[in-house]
Amino acid sequence: MRTGLVAVAALTLVLSVGAGPAAAKGGEIGGSGNEYFRSDPAGAPTTVHQTFGLTDDGALVGDWDGDGVDTLAVRRGNRYHFKNTFSGAIANFSQSYGTVDDEVLVGDWDGDGVDTLAVRRGNRYHFKNTFSGAIANFSQSYGTVDDEVLVGDWDGDGVDTLAVRRGNRYHFKNTFSGAIANFSQSYGTVDDEVLVGDWDGDGVDTLAVRRGNRFHLKNTFSGAIAEKVVTYGRDSDHAFSGGLDAAGGTGLGVRRPPPAPEPAPAPDPQPPVFTYGTLRSGQSAHYLVEGRTSWEQLTRMPYMDLYMIPGYTFPWAVPSAGEYGAVGELMDFPSASYWDMIARLDRYELYDPSLPPDSQRYYYRTQRPTLHAPSAWVYVATQRWQDYARSSGTLITTGDFTRW
Missing domain, CATH: 3.10.490.10 (Gamma-glutamyl cyclotransferase-like)
Known part of the structure; x- marks a missing residue:
């Protein structure tokens, strides 16, 4: 998928929503709310404002139909409700997979342009290439149980694979076999939230770090300086990434919590x-x-x-x-x-x-x-x-x- 990932807080196990020809990366979008704001390219004004699901749903982003556009899905327990458009309140289809306690990832695991699910149990990942059936198509062990996990197409071959984060060091895997990373990169600080996306449209997913509402986009796996810094959303938003059209590249999105209720007026000591x-x-x-x-x-x-x-x-x-x-x-x-x-x-x-x-x-x-x-x-x-x-x-x- 073209979508990068859900923001991953340091030392908190959060996953991204996966990509390749499909653009979304990783795992559940954090926070609450059912309002989503999206821009593409990253840093552009909001081009999509969508309401979907319930405020306490788990939320995912992926290209569920292979049209090159990343859309939403919501998770309720081990049931997932997928939306292929930006309008309407009804899911296009649903799937049950894994257990209610599984962590979930999204990626294009077979390079067919369609994002599907994977579940993580410890350092074991169970990948699904279709939306039917309860059995994984294949599995992989990678990293440790304490690692944070990212999903992306790190080599531009159209297949999303894993990376693990340890502090500000990232260990990238280009295949589903073997326990050794293909390469590593240091970027940002241990406290940064991180997203994944194809920020320059070259078909390769790279990192971005979020600080408040500023996103520091990296287009290569070398060097410590961001190629581009953009501002989007609010500090209180929960960020994710994903592509809004089939042209390639990844935009930014935010999930916005519902507004705080107005404080109740002080009771009148002598009301009528x-x-x-x-x-x-x-x-x-x-x-x-x-x-x-x-x-x-x-x-x-x-x-x-x-x-x-x-x-x-x-x-x-x-x-x-x-x-x-x-x-x-x-x-x-x-x-x-x-x-x-x-x-x-x-x-x-x-x-x-x-x-x-x-x-x-x-x-x-x-x-x-x-x-x-x-x-x-x-x-x-x-x-x-x-x-x-x-x-x-x-x-x-x-x-x-x-x-x-």
């Missing part, structure tokens, strides 16, 4: 109360709050349904997936009387704040957002009553008890 039933203006229990509020506001509470249950004349608030939600009134109370009023409402709703939600008779009190307040108290049906409302109750389709 969302009333949706008999406490609302004009209803039978409004006398409990009438003349005691500091302000009132008609509003909605998204993701909350109201149900009527046979035998009861008041509504039940049940959490839902509906964005429209329940209609009600926000009521706030003066600070001096706030907790006395909350206690008054608790007694009316038969809610005991010393008990957990499932131990309440009808409702538990919790905070939920509304359209006019980021947080408000609301009395929600306990799980038992939620289940009963959904199975035997009647949904108030307008969300408004006063229009029932």
Whole structure:
């Protein structure tokens, strides 16, 4: 494959996604996320932005159909789901291979232009040349169990083979027989992440080291100075390499983790109360709050349904997936009387704040957002009553008890 490899952190066993006429090199792309950004040639602006798989999938890159373009695959246990294009969410085909604990490599092991899988167990590698069957086509022992492993076409013959990394020293193998490396190279530092790719399009894969979002590309196996330095992505991205077209050469890609969730707002120590039933203006229990509020506001509470249950004349608030939600009134109370009023409402709703939600008779009190307040108290049906409302109750389709 034309794709180089997944970034390999120093002293961490990570593999690259393999290449030859096919361009991708090695093993699983690290990190999480299902957004992938790619550029070709290396250092160019992003030319492909793709979403594929789940955020916690293992991810691989390879030329799965021999068209000269490296695309994604995702790993779930020992099942691999391969994608041959940059669009759509459905895999083109799948394969099971190895065990859930195997480390996995990608490469063009037979020079046919199609990347396939291999699994590593210690220093033994089991290579598969097709996408069917559970038996390896051949195996090889190389290096030690502690080596980091890379995949690439080191001699330009169209077949991907192994290399092992020890610190900043790399030992390259051009065949699948024998325990002795064909040649070695020192490059970068022991702390560098490393990628593999055909950076100059000559058919030979060489190394690159990553430092932050800068990639130092080497086009030969001699000398300590990079031939080219490019910048791509963010420091927090997980990098890989692969070709985006059949013209040859290898580009860069990054897997981006999902954005961190927004921090939850600090809870309001005295939030208003969302009333949706008999406490609302004009209803039978409004006398409990009438003349005691500091302000009132008609509003909605998204993701909350109201149900009527046979035998009861008041509504039940049940959490839902509906964005429209329940209609009600926000009521706030003066600070001096706030907790006395909350206690008054608790007694009316038969809610005991010393008990957990499932131990309440009808409702538990919790905070939920509304359209006019980021947080408000609301009395929600306990799980038992939620289940009963959904199975035997009647949904108030307008969300408004006063229009029932």
